[in-house]
Amino acid sequence: MAYKPTIGLEIHAELKTNSKMFCGCKNDPDEKRPNYNICPVCTAQPGTLPVANEEAIKKVIKTGLALNCKIAKDSKFDRKNYFYPDLPKGYQISQYDQPLCEGGYLDIEGHKIRITRIHLEEDTGSLMHPEGADYSLVNLNRAGMPLMELVTEPDITSGKEAREFAEELQTIFKYLGVSDADMEKGQMRVEVNISISKDKKLGTKVEIKNLNSFKVVEKAVDFEIKRQEEVLEAGEKIVQETRGWHDKKEITFSQREKEEAHDYRYFPEPDLPPMHFDDKFIEDIQKTMPELPEQKRERFKKEYGLEDASVDFFIVNKDLSEYYEKVVSEFEEWTTEEEKGEAHKKASRLVANYLISDVQGLMNGKEFVEKEFKITPENFAEFVKMIYKGEISSKIAKIVLTEMFNTGADPSDIVKDKNLSQITDSGEIEKMIKEVIAANPKAVDDYKAGKGNSIQFLIGQIMAKSRGTASPDVAKEILLKLLTR
Numbered sequence: 001m002a003y004k005p006t007i008g009l010e011i012h013a014e015l016k017t018n019s020k021m022f023c024g025c026k027n028d029p030d031e032k033r034p035n036y037n038i039c040p041v042c043t044a045q046p047g048t049l050p051v052a053n054e055e056a057i058k059k060v061i062k063t064g065l066a067l068n069c070k071i072a073k074d075s076k077f078d079r080k081n082y083f084y085p086d087l088p089k090g091y092q093i094s095q096y097d098q099p100l101c102e103g104g105y106l107d108i109e110g111h112k113i114r115i116t117r118i119h120l121e122e123d124t125g126s127l128m129h130p131e132g133a134d135y136s137l138v139n140l141n142r143a144g145m146p147l148m149e150l151v152t153e154p155d156i157t158s159g160k161e162a163r164e165f166a167e168e169l170q171t172i173f174k175y176l177g178v179s180d181a182d183m184e185k186g187q188m189r190v191e192v193n194i195s196i197s198k199d200k201k202l203g204t205k206v207e208i209k210n211l212n213s214f215k216v217v218e219k220a221v222d223f224e225i226k227r228q229e230e231v232l233e234a235g236e237k238i239v240q241e242t243r244g245w246h247d248k249k250e251i252t253f254s255q256r257e258k259e260e261a262h263d264y265r266y267f268p269e270p271d272l273p274p275m276h277f278d279d280k281f282i283e284d285i286q287k288t289m290p291e292l293p294e295q296k297r298e299r300f301k302k303e304y305g306l307e308d309a310s311v312d313f314f315i316v317n318k319d320l321s322e323y324y325e326k327v328v329s330e331f332e333e334w335t336t337e338e339e340k341g342e343a344h345k346k347a348s349r350l351v352a353n354y355l356i357s358d359v360q361g362l363m364n365g366k367e368f369v370e371k372e373f374k375i376t377p378e379n380f381a382e383f384v385k386m387i388y389k390g391e392i393s394s395k396i397a398k399i400v401l402t403e404m405f406n407t408g409a410d411p412s413d414i415v416k417d418k419n420l421s422q423i424t425d426s427g428e429i430e431k432m433i434k435e436v437i438a439a440n441p442k443a444v445d446d447y448k449a450g451k452g453n454s455i456q457f458l459i460g461q462i463m464a465k466s467r468g469t470a471s472p473d474v475a476k477e478i479l480l481k482l483l484t485r
């Protein structure tokens with residue numbers, strides 16, 4: 001019988017607020033100057049008092065509402081006591097037995113992952129270890145930044161599911177505007193609790209920390225499942241401990257044995273009053289709820305007839321999806337009544353394809369930011385209209401799009417200036433084709449001798465002569481007519 005893995009996640013996300021959690025210091029994760037955004041409160045000077053940041057509390061509640069949680073009517077902050085050089089107070093203000101949110105869930109491909117709780121706490125400072133130095137430096141810019149912690153029930157069953165859950169959560173955080181949740185910048189940190197067992201009884205739990213990308217979350221879980229299987233198969237016992245991830249060797253390794261909750265000596269924070277939230281407070285937050293990724297996924301499929309892969313791309317690339325919707329609505333101003341319906345979907349797909357493949361190619365790995373993007377939605381819509389109406393070929397479209405991307409010019413101006421409009425005048429094309437026939441007697445003889453391939457060669461010559469502006473369909477039709485005369 002195979003071992004069944006039981007996996008739960010603990011996810012920390014730095015909240016996007018103007019100021020820190022308990023003082024007025026700027027909450028700026030991009031501040032490079034060490035110890036710049038600090039004050040007597042977040043550096044734990046004697047006699048200072050914390051004041052809770054309402055914006056941060058609202059953001060945690062908003063997250064809880066998006067994840068189907070029950071929002072606490074009464075809540076409070078607690079002290080979690082431990083010593084570490086980046087924690088000047090000697091304790092962290094966190095929440096112990098009355099978290100802001102409890103009992104939610106998130107569906108991952110039809111599998112319900114339950115969320116135990118979401119609570120609010122403050123982040124610690126950070127330590128820097130200069131290379132070659134025999135000392136470490138403390139930077140308190142991060143100390144006191146609002147940090148949201150989300151804990152799941154052990155409902156996850158594989159590395160893939162752990163990754164998908166964390167990715168969807170990141171997308172939700174971004175849609176809600178509660179956190180930028182950049183894993184590489186440490187704005188979102190994922191810890192995994194994992195045990196394996198052959199029966200209903202849970203095995204010994206191991207915690208994996210310092211997972212800095214979604215890919216690593218999946219790899220670490222899969223590695224740990226295998227490692228624990230091997231330990232048990234060898235007749236040994238799993239040690240309850242915290243393990244880290246070794247990026248180069250792609251293995252987990254033992255860091256320290258796990259503390260129990262009572263080691264932290266939690267007690268209610270005496271300097272902060274307990275919190276009470278009435279229905280109106282929570283309803284007002286509910287009113288600010290934006291469209292969530294799952295709702296948008298459904299809408300994009302229905303409204304634009306896009307395939308799953310395109311929809312997923314847009315869901316994750318939120319700014320690009322908003323630009324996409326602007327282009328489609330511009331496009332709609334040109335469509336006639338009878339073009340609605342299927343034609344609308346066809347055009348929507350055309351816009352999506354150009355944005356997802358060609359524009360991404362031009363962006364060359366850079367993230368889409370509408371402010372920096374030179375093509376206006378109006379111009380993009382006009383560009384797609386020209387393709388849709390057959391005014392430019394797909395080959396010319398690439399030239400036009402590249403020019404638009406680089407200069408922001410109007411597509412019709414580019415076509416005019418560069419003389420790129422598709423020649424559909426059959427008289428003009430016929431003249432060109434006669435020249436091509438005269439210049440390529442061998443290919444013409446080959447075609448007449450039954451070599452079908454040579455027709456492609458001749459069309460290629462016509463396209464070259466017209467610099468791609470001849471309509472290939474019209475050209476082929478005339479060419480065949482002339483050859484069979």
Ligand SMILES: [Zn+2]
Nearest residue numbers: 023025039042
């Ligand atoms: Zn401060």
